Amino acid sequence: MGRSLQDWKFMTGISPQALGIIIPETCSAIIQVLQKDYIRFPSNPQEWQTVASQFLHQWDFPNCGGAINGKHVRNVPPPNSGSYYFNYKGFSSIVMLAVVTANYEFIYLDVGKNGRNSDGGVIVQMGFYQPFQNGTLGLPPPEENVAVLNFVFVADEAFALGEHLMRTPEQRVFNYRQWLRMPLA
Structure with a gap:
C-alpha cells in the first residue's frame, strides 16, 4: 500500500x-x-513490423503489434473521494493499462485512472487510442503484412473487438501447428 x-x-x-x-x-x-x-512506442510501419516479427517468432502469431491488458492496483483512496476509486472487484484502486511486446517489454503504459473505470473504459482515455481508432498510428497496411491480414493487438474480454483489436481464445491453448498436421478423414 x-x-x-x-x-x-x-x-x-x-x-x-x-x-x-x-x-x-x-x-x-x-x-x-x-x-x-x-518505453519506446513504435511510430512507423517498420518499427511495428519489428514488434510483429517478435510475435511471429516467439508465439507463431502473425501481424501482432502488442498485447494489451490492465491491472487494478490497490490504493488507499484520498479522504472524501467516495466511490471514485472503488472498482468492480470490491476494493479501491487505480488502473494500470499496458501494451507489451512478445518479450513482455512495455511499449506503452498508462497509470493513474481511477479504479471505477474498467480496462475497456480506460483504453479510450489512453493517448494512443484515438490514433489507433482513426488509423493514424502508423500501422503497416494489410498488403505489407503476413498473409494480407490486418495488423492487430490482442486483449482479453474486457476490451471491445475492433478492426485492429482481437481477443485471445477462451480458456484454452490452440496450437495451430498440431491442428495443421491432423489427418483429415
Whole structure:
C-alpha cells in the first residue's frame, strides 16, 4: 500500500502541500527523461513490423503489434473521494493499462485512472487510442503484412473487438501447428 502525504511529511520534514506539488513534478521529470530510453512506442510501419516479427517468432502469431491488458492496483483512496476509486472487484484502486511486446517489454503504459473505470473504459482515455481508432498510428497496411491480414493487438474480454483489436481464445491453448498436421478423414 502507498503512504499518505502526511506519512511522508514525518519522514521528510516537508509539508503535505509541498509534497503534493513536488511528487507529481518529480514523476513527470523522470518520465520525460527516461521514457524515450525505456518505453519506446513504435511510430512507423517498420518499427511495428519489428514488434510483429517478435510475435511471429516467439508465439507463431502473425501481424501482432502488442498485447494489451490492465491491472487494478490497490490504493488507499484520498479522504472524501467516495466511490471514485472503488472498482468492480470490491476494493479501491487505480488502473494500470499496458501494451507489451512478445518479450513482455512495455511499449506503452498508462497509470493513474481511477479504479471505477474498467480496462475497456480506460483504453479510450489512453493517448494512443484515438490514433489507433482513426488509423493514424502508423500501422503497416494489410498488403505489407503476413498473409494480407490486418495488423492487430490482442486483449482479453474486457476490451471491445475492433478492426485492429482481437481477443485471445477462451480458456484454452490452440496450437495451430498440431491442428495443421491432423489427418483429415
